[in-house]
Amino acid sequence: MYTRCAILALASLAVVNARSLLPSLTVTYNLIASHVGHDFLDNYSWETADDPTHGRVNFVDQATALKNNLTFVSDSKLVMRADDMNKVAKSARGRDSVRIHSKAAYDDVLLVLDIAHMPEGCSTWPAWWTLSQQGPWPNGGEIDILEGVNLGQANLASLHTTPNCTMPQDRLQKGKTQSTSCDASMNSNQGCGVSFPEQDSFGASFNAGGGGLYIMEKSSQKGVSVWFISRSNLMQVNSDEVILDMMDLFTPDAYFPMQSNESPHDNCDYSEHFNAHSIVIDLTLCGDWAGSESVWNTSTCAAKASTCESFVDNNPHEFADAYWEINSLKIYTPTGILP
Ligand SMILES: *[C@@H]1O[C@H](CO)[C@@H](O)[C@H](O)[C@H]1NC(C)=O
Ligand SMILES: *[C@@H]1O[C@H](CO)[C@@H](O)[C@H](O)[C@H]1NC(C)=O
Numbered sequence: 001m002y003t004r005c006a007i008l009a010l011a012s013l014a015v016v017n018a019r020s021l022l023p024s025l026t027v028t029y030n031l032i033a034s035h036v037g038h039d040f041l042d043n044y045s046w047e048t049a050d051d052p053t054h055g056r057v058n059f060v061d062q063a064t065a066l067k068n069n070l071t072f073v074s075d076s077k078l079v080m081r082a083d084d085m086n087k088v089a090k091s092a093r094g095r096d097s098v099r100i101h102s103k104a105a106y107d108d109v110l111l112v113l114d115i116a117h118m119p120e121g122c123s124t125w126p127a128w129w130t131l132s133q134q135g136p137w138p139n140g141g142e143i144d145i146l147e148g149v150n151l152g153q154a155n156l157a158s159l160h161t162t163p164n165c166t167m168p169q170d171r172l173q174k175g176k177t178q179s180t181s182c183d184a185s186m187n188s189n190q191g192c193g194v195s196f197p198e199q200d201s202f203g204a205s206f207n208a209g210g211g212g213l214y215i216m217e218k219s220s221q222k223g224v225s226v227w228f229i230s231r232s233n234l235m236q237v238n239s240d241e242v243i244l245d246m247m248d249l250f251t252p253d254a255y256f257p258m259q260s261n262e263s264p265h266d267n268c269d270y271s272e273h274f275n276a277h278s279i280v281i282d283l284t285l286c287g288d289w290a291g292s293e294s295v296w297n298t299s300t301c302a303a304k305a306s307t308c309e310s311f312v313d314n315n316p317h318e319f320a321d322a323y324w325e326i327n328s329l330k331i332y333t334p335t336g337i338l339p
């Protein structure tokens, strides 16, 4: 079973987490929930508020999403999409799409999202992230695990926090530090982003490879780590069994070290900046990132429409691949720390 293998891999991951700058520290984990297909309907809320990032979207409630097949669940998957049938009236709030958040919130946790397909294409801004349930934002922090815009091919993981949380430029991670201040009030809320080296970690190239796993560890002892493992790096043993390529887990793509009793870092105190987080999966369109003039105009998408918003309004057929197809979300919580 996949679960057993995942735990094997997680055991190795935990050992490896005793990595540079940290005292020997091995966290062991236990699977507490596995969300597949129908499970999402009970355990998540379909949000309908205006997109806080000003996207050209109309987030619909669960009943509407199910009725219009913008959300589809089976015994083996969850599909969530933007409407790809209708033009959008100028007066409308935007193109119908979906944003869900978990009803439960998690302190220390390790999340494994198995994704078969993610939204791709011009104007899209899909994201898998976590957010303080208590807030108000950015109190309690935001962790962007998987995020990007338009025709991007590489993921950007980032944190957004209250002041006094910074990351070292150089640290043990595969990705490239884009900015070091996680403070949401700095650099126009850019956050402390890390771009991933894998050119199949986002969008069309991610989908062409059959997707893969994203793993996020949120640890009050070590900080936050994110890994991407492409489908081709998962060894298919038989239809039910997938063994993670453990070598891939040795170094995270993005590592955000934090201060704790166990760690010497003084760059960012975990307990001051983070608390229990809900899990969010969404697809917005345009907005502060994908639709900003500087981003849209410099993308090849600009050849299709003068603004991101007019592209969204007039080209429903362009949204055929703007969908999430999620196999499972596995949630692990720590059972202990080994010496
Ligand atoms: C709804 O979406 C699912 C997943 O993409 C698809 O398999 C199914 O055929 C769709 N149903 C209808 C009625 O379009
Ligand atoms: C940030 O740290 C400085 C120096 O330790 C402190 O004076 C200030 O109050 C801190 N700000 C916040 C918002 O915690």
Ligand SMILES: *[C@@H]1O[C@H](CO)[C@@H](O)[C@H](O)[C@H]1NC(C)=O
Pocket: 293, 294, 297, 306, 307
């Ligand atoms: C972006 O392109 C539009 C349409 O071509 C143009 O009106 C606008 O001035 C451009 N904005 C920037 C910042 O280049």
Ligand SMILES: CC(=O)N[C@H]1CO[C@H](CO)[C@@H](O)[C@@H]1O
Pocket: 033, 039, 042, 043, 104
């Ligand atoms: C983790 C979690 O919230 N699990 C709940 C999901 O929904 C089912 C009911 O369908 C509950 O039994 C679980 O406890």
